Amino acid sequence: MKAANRPANKRGGPDLSQCFVPVASAEECLEHVMPDTFQEAAPKLMLTIQSRAVAEARSQLHSMNNPADSGFVGWPYAEHLAVCIVYDAPNTKLYLTASDVEKWGVPEAQLFQTAYRNLGKLPYDFRSTFKDGRVFRSFADDTYDATRLLLPPPIFGKLPVRGTHVAMVPHPNVFLITGDQDPEGLRVVLNDCRKALKDPLAIGPSMFRLSNTGWEPWNPELPSADRKEFEGLVLDTLERDYARQQRLMRAQELKKPGNDQLFIASYMLLPMGRSDGLRTLSVWTRNAPSLLPKTDAIGFVTGTEFRGIVPWSVVAAQMENELEPVGTYPARYSALSFPTDEQLHDLIQESVRRGVSQEP
Numbered sequence: 001m002k003a004a005n006r007p008a009n010k011r012g013g014p015d016l017s018q019c020f021v022p023v024a025s026a027e028e029c030l031e032h033v034m035p036d037t038f039q040e041a042a043p044k045l046m047l048t049i050q051s052r053a054v055a056e057a058r059s060q061l062h063s064m065n066n067p068a069d070s071g072f073v074g075w076p077y078a079e080h081l082a083v084c085i086v087y088d089a090p091n092t093k094l095y096l097t098a099s100d101v102e103k104w105g106v107p108e109a110q111l112f113q114t115a116y117r118n119l120g121k122l123p124y125d126f127r128s129t130f131k132d133g134r135v136f137r138s139f140a141d142d143t144y145d146a147t148r149l150l151l152p153p154p155i156f157g158k159l160p161v162r163g164t165h166v167a168m169v170p171h172p173n174v175f176l177i178t179g180d181q182d183p184e185g186l187r188v189v190l191n192d193c194r195k196a197l198k199d200p201l202a203i204g205p206s207m208f209r210l211s212n213t214g215w216e217p218w219n220p221e222l223p224s225a226d227r228k229e230f231e232g233l234v235l236d237t238l239e240r241d242y243a244r245q246q247r248l249m250r251a252q253e254l255k256k257p258g259n260d261q262l263f264i265a266s267y268m269l270l271p272m273g274r275s276d277g278l279r280t281l282s283v284w285t286r287n288a289p290s291l292l293p294k295t296d297a298i299g300f301v302t303g304t305e306f307r308g309i310v311p312w313s314v315v316a317a318q319m320e321n322e323l324e325p326v327g328t329y330p331a332r333y334s335a336l337s338f339p340t341d342e343q344l345h346d347l348i349q350e351s352v353r354r355g356v357s358q359e360p
Contacts, residue, residue: 034087034094038104038111044088045096045115049146049169051203052329053241055082060248062097070098073108076329079217080206081169083150085115093143116150124148126159126177133160135185137192138175145175146203149215156210161185165210166218170196170203180209180220187226197233204241205233235269235279241330242267242293249291262334267293276356281309286338292323294331299360300344308348308358318347 035041059072073096074084086093101108122144126136136159138145146169156165156177163181170176170193178185193205208215222230246264253261265282272279280295286302298315300307316323323333339347352358 034096034100034103036103038106041087041104042114043118045111045118046086046088046093046144047112047115047119047147047150048084048086048093048144049077049149049172049203050082050084051241052076052080052082053204053245055084056329057241057244057248060252064248064252066097068099072097073101073111077150078206078208078215080204081149085111119144119147119150122148124151124155126156130185130188134162134178134182135188136161136177141173143172145169146172148175149208153210153212153214166220167208167210167215168193168205169208170205171199172201172203180218183223183226186220186222190222190226190230194229194233197237202237204237205230231279238280238330239267239269245328245330245332263288263290265290265292265335267295267330270296270360274357276354278309278311278356281360284335284338290335291326291332292335294333297356300339300347302344306360307344308351309356309360310347310351311354311356314347314350314354318350319343 055072055074063069063071072084074082077083085096087096096111101111122142123140125139127139128134128136138148140148149167149169156167159165159177161177161179161182162185163179165177166180166186166189168174168176168189174192174196176189176192178189180186190205196202197205207218207220209218210216220227220230243266246266249264253264263285265284268281268283270278270281278296281297281299282292282295283299283301284290284292286300292298295312297309297311299309319339322337322339323335326332326334348358
């Protein structure tokens with residue numbers, strides 16, 4: 001699965017050629033009825049933030065249902081998110097596709113600029129319900145709370161936090177801010193994030209730190225209990241995202257002749273508390289050209305025999321030309337040329353030398 005095959009924008013502004021933008025449901029696409037002209041649509045064009053993984057899956061679903069349409073308009077933001085351009089209709093959001101851009105004859109950069117101006121016209125309301133400030137939440141309640149992450153950085157700089165501002169947007173209607181030097185504030189944000197992730201529309205638990213140019217991905221330093229909870233939320237989200245991706249990719253592979261089909265490997269969680277610290281596993285099987293999810297380790301299978309577990313980093317170092325990223329999010333790698341018996345023996349021996357348990 002790759003990004004929509006559209007030429008890069010050559011007319012200035014952001015390059016939107018590699019973007020994926022979701023429709024309103026992961027299971028079906030809304031009927032797509034756009035205004036006939038850009039002039040009609042312009043006052044109600046808006047940006048919206050989604051999970052990048054969900055956005056890509058939904059874009060793929062749309063392409064499967066609409067082969068003549070080459071994709072949705074949008075682009076990745078801060079690694080884990082996708083910014084989308086939508087037409088804010090009275091009862092729903094309609095997501096722009098490449099066919100809309102072609103019909104209107106307007107550069108994608110102009111569409112983005114128009115939608116961004118409209119976003120800037122919305123009021124924003126960041127308030128703290130914490131005992132002495134330090135933790136803030138968007139109270140706009142207009143389905144664009146998370147999208148306000150795109151507002152100019154000085155707006156957030158005015159909020160009194162401890163350290164540099166950090167944010168979470170675990171849900172389209174939830175935007176949380178605290179400081180990177182505030183363990184108690186981070187715990188409050190993490191707790192609110194956990195609640196938001198129970199909703200089917202959840203985005204994910206990624207955290208972002210404010211820079212002069214906007215928000216950047218951030219891996220928080222947390223006390224052990226909070227760190228364990230945060231990592232658990234990340235793993236649960238990745239498991240969900242990979243499972244969705246796997247279903248769609250398998251549906252695409254089934255359309256190919258049998259000999260041309262790739263095996264879409266599963267993203268699996270290993271039992272907790274392993275002495276080697278490995279948490280996730282994918283399986284590479286001989287004679288089954290595969291697309292592997294990015295995991296802590298790879299399990300190797302020949303025939304019906306499970307041969308062993310090797311950390312991903314070891315496999316990548318010794319077979320660097322055999323694991324090629326295919327451009328999806330979450331990431332998958334082509335695994336076409338299975339190691340020889342000698343290579344596999346060396347990989348497993350090195351894994352054992354490093355103290356990796358061979359029990360899956």
